[in-house]
Amino acid sequence: MGKVMIVNGSPRAVKSNSKGYADIFLKNCKLETEYFNITKTNHNELCAKMEEFSDVLFVFPLYVDGIPTTLLNFLKTLEVNTQKNKPVVSVLINCGFIEYNQNDVAIEMMKLFCKQNNFTFGSVLRIGSGEAILNTPFKILVTKKIKRLSSSIYKRKYESLQTTMLLSKKVFIKASTNYWINYGKKNGITKEQMETMEIE
Known part of the structure; x- marks a missing residue:
């Protein structure tokens, strides 16, 4: 029987949406599963630990159309670590x-x-509208697909899955714009400030 290692590659790991997706996977996976966050100091430790698992699931958000630096730096370490037992790599990725x-x-x-x-x-x-979907009734769609993801890993019948909110692009943009404007207000930031490059 296999074992699954979940590796959270989000820069916000503990407070991330990726952690929310990982929690759903943990609750639904029939295989023994362990969860880990990537930190700046645990790359070698995670590489060594990975050899104990049949599968690794990388969970992370899309950053500038690619993988986040947190995960990229870990992959650089993994690349130079000799692995006697190489687990099957699966991916759960979400974007805004x-x-x-x-x-x-x-x-x-x-x-x-x-x-x-x-x-x-x-x-x-692949999850669309990832920043918001966990806090809406559409969470049921994500949960369903994560269950199917865990089943595919359990059965070793790997597949490509996807889900998103069942909204038109126009409605989604309007709702997301309102969300960020209200989020800015809570933190004393105006819409105009958010539209500048000095928002960091």
């Missing part, structure tokens, strides 16, 4: 766009890493 296919470039980056380093690529779940 309603179109789940915005995640495709990051998925290709992960597939290329696997190909160049002799890891088998397993399942993938």
